[in-house]
Amino acid sequence: MSSWSNGICSCFNDCTICLLSFFIPCYQLGRNAQAIAYEPECFCCCFLIWLVCPIILHCQIRGKIRQQSGIDGSAVGDCLWSWCCGPCSIAQESQEVAGSAGQSMSRE
Numbered sequence: 001m002s003s004w005s006n007g008i009c010s011c012f013n014d015c016t017i018c019l020l021s022f023f024i025p026c027y028q029l030g031r032n033a034q035a036i037a038y039e040p041e042c043f044c045c046c047f048l049i050w051l052v053c054p055i056i057l058h059c060q061i062r063g064k065i066r067q068q069s070g071i072d073g074s075a076v077g078d079c080l081w082s083w084c085c086g087p088c089s090i091a092q093e094s095q096e097v098a099g100s101a102g103q104s105m106s107r108e
Contacts, residue, residue: 001072004092005099008081011091014098021091026054028090033061035097036068058082058089065093 011018020028032038038061062078065071081089 002070004071004096006092006095008085008088008092010095011088014091014095017091017094017098021094022087025087025090028094029058029061032065032090032093032097033057036061036064038064055079055082055086058086062089062093065096069096071096 006013011021017028020031059075059079059082062082063073063075066073066078081092
């Protein structure tokens with residue numbers, strides 16, 4: 001297992017990702033989900049969860065990125081980072097996905 005290629009406070013490594021993550025986080029999170037081929041079990045359930053508690057979807061996406069990239073961590077850690085530092089977490093995930101784009105990121 002490895003660690004994230006960028007730290008949680010390394011938002012400014014890519015200014016475009018940083019700006020999108022802070023000012024349009026739902027768009028950037030959607031891009032991350034698309035990059036890892038995240039497909040929820042039920043669209044209606046997904047939509048309701050997004051309305052009620054979007055942090056749940058963010059935790060799931062972060063966990064899948066972590067799993068596909070072979071990064072150490074846990075679901076609890078994913079939720080804590082998503083809850084306490086959402087935009088920084090989204091930026092970190094985006095940088096990880098962008099860095100893995102050249103490598104083969106599993107699209108299961």
